[in-house]
Amino acid sequence: MWFGVTAGFVSALLQSTSYLFSRRFVLKHRNPGLLVVYSQLVMFGFGLLTLAATLPFVRVPLNGTFCMLLAVFVAASCSGYFCFFQALREIEASRLSSLLGLKIVVLAAITVAILHQPLNDLQYLAIGCSAVAAVGMNFSGGALSPRGCLFLLLTLLTYATADFVETAMILMMPGESLLLNSVAVTGVAFSVLGCVSSLAFVRLKWNRSCFIDAIPYAAAWYLAMLFLFTSFGAIGVLFGNIIQAGRGLISVLLGLLLLRFGFAGLEPRVGARAWTRRAVMAVLMLIAMTLYSCAGRQS
Numbered sequence: 001m002w003f004g005v006t007a008g009f010v011s012a013l014l015q016s017t018s019y020l021f022s023r024r025f026v027l028k029h030r031n032p033g034l035l036v037v038y039s040q041l042v043m044f045g046f047g048l049l050t051l052a053a054t055l056p057f058v059r060v061p062l063n064g065t066f067c068m069l070l071a072v073f074v075a076a077s078c079s080g081y082f083c084f085f086q087a088l089r090e091i092e093a094s095r096l097s098s099l100l101g102l103k104i105v106v107l108a109a110i111t112v113a114i115l116h117q118p119l120n121d122l123q124y125l126a127i128g129c130s131a132v133a134a135v136g137m138n139f140s141g142g143a144l145s146p147r148g149c150l151f152l153l154l155t156l157l158t159y160a161t162a163d164f165v166e167t168a169m170i171l172m173m174p175g176e177s178l179l180l181n182s183v184a185v186t187g188v189a190f191s192v193l194g195c196v197s198s199l200a201f202v203r204l205k206w207n208r209s210c211f212i213d214a215i216p217y218a219a220a221w222y223l224a225m226l227f228l229f230t231s232f233g234a235i236g237v238l239f240g241n242i243i244q245a246g247r248g249l250i251s252v253l254l255g256l257l258l259l260r261f262g263f264a265g266l267e268p269r270v271g272a273r274a275w276t277r278r279a280v281m282a283v284l285m286l287i288a289m290t291l292y293s294c295a296g297r298q299s
Contacts, residue, residue, distance in 0.1 A: 004234025008243030014224035042218035044194020050187030090148030101134020122295035
């Protein structure tokens with residue numbers, strides 16, 4: 001279990017780092033959609049390199065079931081990006097980032113209602129604490145528009161679907177090494193996803209500056225996905241996402257460091273009340289991780 005937990009924390013750290021690079025990109029180019037397209041193109045290259053390094057040691061089962069799961073992953077990921085940016089039109093970025101923490105609730109609902117895998121009381125409590133902590137970390141309050149709520153829900157559903165599907169792909173791999181299997185699936189998934197995303201250049205004009213500026217974000221995000229897939233394969237989607245929600249705590253610490261060294265452009269200054277709320281939510285997140293870990297030992 002600790003291997004999966006450690007992989008989850010490393011992924012959370014890398015995701016938090018990637019968010020800093022994404023902010024830098026958006027501040028310069030003013031278009032988050034361009035970041036998605038160009039970063040996927042970069043990760044397409046990373047995916048091909050990953051496949052070249054792992055295929056001599058693993059076998060990818062390109063049967064009908066695996067290919068169907070791969071197609072669902074690509075469709076869910078592309079749909080998730082579309083829904084996310086539609087939601088971003090209705091909801092401020094900081095609030096939307098926090099509200100995405102509700103994905104753990106959607107994952108739990110799918111686990112119980114569709115996959116018919118029961119959860120115990122401690123697991124429900126851990127999921128509740130995780131959701132509250134993730135949303136409360138940066139949530140600024142206020143009413144949401146019906147359109148914003150719809151696209152938020154669709155974003156959560158598509159992202160949750162991608163999580164389950166990528167885990168199923170790893171568990172289908174015939175090799176005994178979880179790490180190699182996870183790395184290989186990451187390479188396959190992002191090679192295909194990057195290939196599909198490149199179709200956007202039918203309408204987009206190539207921009208060398210955007211491509212170069214997307215590389216730091218893409219590198220951090222791709223490494224994060226390598227560890228994330230490994231974490232999901234080792235400890236499951238629900239626990240893996242609770243660990244992932246710990247990136248809120250990591251983001252708080254990175255934010256403090258950035259402010260300490262004068263990078264206010266990447267981490268805007270907030271008041272003492274906001275920092276206090278973030279600290280409380282970080283403690284609640286740690287409680288959620290502990291509860292789910294204890295629940296796993298009991299089951």
